[in-house]
Amino acid sequence: MLRLMPVIFSLALMTTFGCNKAKEGKSASVSVTFAKKETAALNASLTLDVTEGQVAGDELTTLKIKPIAVGISEALNSNYYMIWGSKNCRGQEHTFEKDDKSYKYSVYQEICAANDNDEYLNMLDPVELNGTLNSQSYPVPPGNYKYVQLAFCSRGKTDGVNNLMYRAPEMPEDHEGINCDPFVGYTETGVNVPEGGSVTVKLTYDLDSLVDYMKNSPDMPAEEPGPHDYNCYWTPDGMTQYCPKFGQGSLVPSISE
Secondary structure (H helix, E strand, O other): OOOHHHHHHHHHHHHHHHHOOOOOOOEEEEEEEEEOOOOOOOEEEEEEEEEEEEOOHHHOOEEEEOOOEEEEEOOOOOOOEEEEEOOOOOOEEEEEEEOOEEEEEEEOOOOOOHHHOOOOEEOOOHHHHHHHHOOOOOOOOOEEEEEEEEEOOEOOEOOOOOOEEEEOOOOOOOEEEOOOOOEEEEEEEEEEEOOOOOOEEEEEEOHHHOEEEEEOOOOOOOOOOEEEOOOEEEOOOOOEEEEEOOOOOOEEEEEEO
16 A cells, blocks of 8 residues: 555646646646555645746747648638748649630649648748748739638648747757648638739738746646657756647738739
8 A cells, every 4th residue: 555655646646737727827726635654644735836828929049830831712612822832842733714814823732741841931030931931933813812821731631740840948959849720811802813913921920929838836847858749848847838829810821912
């Protein structure tokens, strides 16, 4: 019995830790008490406090993404015509017939998977990033385009390849993770692209809201610091966990004439 109780205690703490996260600006605490010996009158107790928040953008030393393509579409379920492609994902050219004229366009190919892209884009410099997204020229048919998509994976296939990278305070190294959700922007009136016209893409985001942190009580550091759970990272002292937060609405692509 004496040998088993420390193991049971450890499991109880791990379970409690996973289920008691606090909202930003607040803290949550739990108390676990156990007897060291069946005949002992002394008990030991431990209180775990967890605080959470968001890392300020100026505290990040690295924040990069590795999308495969940007495309525009006239309707939500239509093809996305390619207007930017990563270094190794240039799309496949097709011919589009409209009003007795032939127009060329490119679409993302199945082979444009995450492992084809070795080109990270620096999010800490929005000017540089947006300049890169407008650095290529692809033909698209004339039309009224309402949707723009920033794609990270081809048809949901990540192939286990990292496509985001970040480094927050107290992290001794850059950490890579995986995001496969596309980010879609919409404009109700659409952007008219005439023959011979062009579009400009813009990616908007808030650097202060893209990496979350969670701090442990000094009584309960993480047992295994370093990378874990794909995208998250524990600092070497086991006190702070960082996780990127790339949900819908965190990156907003848009287009204009």
